[in-house]
Amino acid sequence: MNGAESPHPMFTFAHLSDPHLAIQSAPGLRSLMNKRLIGYLSWRTKRRAIHETRVLAALTEAIKQAETDHIAITGDLTNIALPAEFKEARRWLDGFGPAQSITLVPGNHDAYVGVPWSASLGQWADYMRGDGQQMNSPDDFPTVRIRGPVAFIGISSAHPSAPHLAVGSVGREQLAEMEQRLAELGREKLLRIVLIHHPPVPGTVKPRASLLDAGDFADAIARAGAELVLHGHTHRMSHQAIKTPRGPVPVIGVASASARAQHAHREQAQFHLYTVSREAEQWRLDLEIRGLDESALTFRTVRKLPVPLPA
Ligand SMILES: [Fe+2]
Ligand SMILES: [Fe+2]
Numbered sequence: 672m673n674g675a676e677s678p679h680p681m682f683t684f685a686h687l688s689d690p691h692l693a694i695q696s697a698p699g700l701r702s703l704m705n706k707r708l709i710g711y712l713s714w715r716t717k718r719r720a721i722h723e724t725r726v727l728a729a730l731t732e733a734i735k736q737a738e739t740d741h742i743a744i745t746g747d748l749t750n751i752a753l754p755a756e757f758k759e760a761r762r763w764l765d766g767f768g769p770a771q772s773i774t775l776v777p778g779n780h781d782a783y784v785g786v787p788w789s790a791s792l793g794q795w796a797d798y799m800r801g802d803g804q805q806m807n808s809p810d811d812f813p814t815v816r817i818r819g820p821v822a823f824i825g826i827s828s829a830h831p832s833a834p835h836l837a838v839g840s841v842g843r844e845q846l847a848e849m850e851q852r853l854a855e856l857g858r859e860k861l862l863r864i865v866l867i868h869h870p871p872v873p874g875t876v877k878p879r880a881s882l883l884d885a886g887d888f889a890d891a892i893a894r895a896g897a898e899l900v901l902h903g904h905t906h907r908m909s910h911q912a913i914k915t916p917r918g919p920v921p922v923i924g925v926a927s928a929s930a931r932a933q934h935a936h937r938e939q940a941q942f943h944l945y946t947v948s949r950e951a952e953q954w955r956l957d958l959e960i961r962g963l964d965e966s967a968l969t970f971r972t973v974r975k976l977p978v979p980l981p982a
Contacts, residue, residue, distance in 0.1 A: 682819040682947040684741040685734045688868075688903025689778065689927040691722040691750055692760055698753050705784050706834045710751035718750065720931075726940050726963060727929040731767050733961065733970040737944055741818050742768060745903035745925075746778025746829060746868035748795075752786055757794040770797035774816050774823045778868035778903060779837045779880075782809075782829035799825060813849045815856070820947060822861040824852060824897075828869040828882055837880040837904075839869040846884070846891050853895035862947060862954055863897045870902045872911040872922050880904070889913045892920055898954060898980050899923070906930060906937035908960065910978075918981035923958070931965070939963045941973065954980050 694714060703711055734742060748763070749756035767773060775798040781791070788808055792799070800806040801814035814825035826849060828839030841849070849865070856863050869882035871889060882888065892900070893915040900913065900920060906927040912919035926941040940963040948955045955977070962973040 680946040680948045682741075682821055683737075683739040684743060684818075684821070684945050684947075685737060685739045686743045686745070686901050686923075686925050686943040686945065687730065687734065687928040688745040688925050689747040689906055690727050690744075690763075690929045691718065691747055691780065691927065692727070692756065692763055692929075693719065693722065693724050694750055694753070694756060695759055696755070698751075698755070702753060706831070707751040707753070707784055709834050710780075710783055714750050721937075722927065722929040723931040724929070725968065726931050727763075729963070729968045730928050730940055730942055730970060731763075734942060735768070739944065740772075741821070741823070742773045743823060743864070743866050743901060744773060744775045744798075745866050745901060746776050747780045747903060747927075748775075748778070749781050749783070752781055752783035752791060754786065754790040757781075757786075757791050761794045764795065764798050773798050774814075774825060774866065775799050776812070776814075776825045776866045776868060777809075777827055777829040779829050779832070779839050782831050785831050801825070810844075812845055813852060815852055817856075817861065820862050822856040822859075822863050824849060824856070824863060824865045826865060826867040828867050835879065838878075838883050839881075839904075840883040841867070841888055842884070843887075846887055850891040850895040853892070853897055857896045862956075863899070865892070865897050865900045867900065867902050869904050870909065870911075870922070870924055871900060872913065875909060875911065875924070876905055896920075896981070899956065899978070901925070903927075908938060908941060908943075915981060919979075920981050921978050923978070926962075931963075939965065940970075942970070945978075956980055
């Protein structure tokens, strides 16, 4: 890693989530003979008016202009996991930036129904795989990418669930590996940032949309330690924490990257800009929230706040 004496700021990155790219053309009837039918109707009647291509284009442009060192995306690029949506999302990723500069984890919509790896998440493998890792199945999570002083740990909580459910889980094997990798990365004194789609603090969302093994996830974080957990799924900003012996680990969620207007309990499009620096031999993390100015279709600073890190 870079030395602790490096000038401020040491590293910057953006976090966005839940772009829910627009479905480009009507899917064939056969592909809708499952949970997708409900999802497609929901897209046609509600979601299509919320998630706008031009808002997402403005957001990606604003992040490009910010020239951050890295970009983290916490899932839900698609709506009903059609093979065409995965291809479209790959085109979007390619236009956004190179795979080594963008770290992606999938969301529940990206696993809406079971789709073969090569036609679904496999399309995004370059953006998800860990350093030096081959990625051939959803079982290849967690991923670890080291960039500057930061280790991004990618977790998949995405798997198909019954109609009307949007739950996720990490699973025992992935949790065990996450804990082991976090402990190793902690010994290397890296700033450990865990990326997961579902919010891991119980009660953040209704049970039908929750992370089923949130308790086990929090226990693993408490044992191994982490500096920050970032998530999406809620389509709104939230700032919570997981208690650990070294102090609370911040858990921060971001609004959807494509939401045109406020809807229900969700927010207009936002993204988060983080700056990592060193202060008195400690990590310092600052968050700047940038939100949509709908009239000008630009993003402006909404709030700036320091994020207290565990000791
Ligand atoms: Fe979402
Ligand atoms: Fe989600």
